[in-house]
Amino acid sequence: MVSILLSGAGGKMGQVITRSVSERDDCHIAAGIDIHSIDCGYPVFSSPEQCDVACDVIIDFSHPSVTNSLLDYAVKHKIPAVIATTGLSPEQVEAIHEAAKTIPVFFSANMSxxxxxxxxxxxxxxxxxxxxxxxxxxxxxxxxxxxxxxxxxxxxxxxxxxxxxxxxxxxxxxxxxxxxxxxxxxxxxxxxxxxxxxxxxxxxxxxxxxxxxxxxxMSKEIFATGAINAALFLANCKPGLYNMGDLV
Incomplete structure (x- = not known):
């Protein structure tokens, strides 16, 4: 079973992903990251650096202000990352490409x-x-x-x-x-x-x-399903940059 670290756990997409994962038997959310203190049924940390729970893959549906630290954490701990946050700067997109030289990174503006x-x-x-x-x-x-x-x-x-x-x-x-x-x-x-x-x-x-x-x-569930499937796909990939075309 694949263990997931969910960045943006308290957001609307984070809540939908939490609910969707709870209905599956091939993965579970081991921990979350959110700036707000929330009860999700799993430990939630305010920043990636504070997370001390072992995870197989990261799903990020948060905010561009978190992206840099999350990428640093993923590279440092060699954890594959699904980046679904939008509104990133050109410098952050470049950082994603750089991280993909070390770890598997799934990057798409839309998970449908x-x-x-x-x-x-x-x-x-x-x-x-x-x-x-x-x-x-x-x-x-x-x-x-x-x-x-x-x-x-x-x-x-x-x-x-x-x-x-x-x-x-x-x-x-x-x-x-x-x-x-x-x-x-x-x-x-x-x-x-x-x-x-x-x-x-x-x-x-x-x-x-x-x-x-x-x-x-018609609902956010289609994006949650895509992100979860991307995470399962990425858990077995070599370092590189992947997108929905690779998953399909």
């Missing part, structure tokens, strides 16, 4: 199997349509989400960019641009409201026709 498929479909569409169709990405989330655009929207934009002949410019703020849309850009738009779990739509707009690819998350 459906979003992984959406990414592949978007890449295929971009390869066929990208030179003749305008590309726009619209993402929608609940009113408590802080970072915008979402990490998933940026992940989709990056995947599409790989298929285009010329590297596109990402445009986030059209109201400040008094100019016609250029061909070499991807518009990325964020909507925040209510309790929307997560919706991502990619529009390929051409002459007299539009192709739309959409994924809608």
């Amino acid at each position: 199997l459906g979003v992984s498929l959406l990414t592949e479909l978007a890449k295929k569409a971009a390869k066929v349509l990208g030179n003749d169709f305008d590309i726009e990405i619209i993402e929608k989330h609940h009113n408590r989400k802080v970072d915008a655009p979402s990490g998933t929207a940026l992940m989709l934009a990056d995947a599409i960019s790989e298929e285009l002949k010329d590297a596109p410019q990402y445009v986030y703020d059209r109201h400040s641009r008094r100019a016609a849309r250029s061909k070499n850009e991807i518009g990325i738009h964020a909507v925040r409201g209510g309790t929307i779990v997560g919706e991502h739509e990619i529009l390929f707009a051409g002459h007299d026709e539009i192709i739309s690819l959409t994924h809608t998350a």
Whole structure:
């Protein structure tokens, strides 16, 4: 049975993961990390450095302020890490790549199997349509989400960019641009409201026709399941950087 160290144990995703793991017999949460003192049914430490419980793999659904210390802890103790926290800085992403030289690291802005498929479909569409169709990405989330655009929207934009002949410019703020849309850009738009779990739509707009690819998350359980499966997968991997494509 795989033992998990859950970073962000007291957060909404942490609670969903705790509940999901309790319904499985192939893993258990041995300890958690959270800045708040909470009762999760397992020991919870306020920082990675304080954790003295042996674990096989880390799942991180917390906050970018924790990422650096968590990576240091994972590398020091040679523990594989699933990094699902979004809103990371370019320097933190680089640190993740550096850590992957020493330990297995699973890094994805979205842990959903459906979003992984959406990414592949978007890449295929971009390869066929990208030179003749305008590309726009619209993402929608609940009113408590802080970072915008979402990490998933940026992940989709990056995947599409790989298929285009010329590297596109990402445009986030059209109201400040008094100019016609250029061909070499991807518009990325964020909507925040209510309790929307997560919706991502990619529009390929051409002459007299539009192709739309959409994924809608109905609950956070899909992300919890993906993260747990990633942790089980990672427990048996060699050092390196892994993502949903590897898991699928």
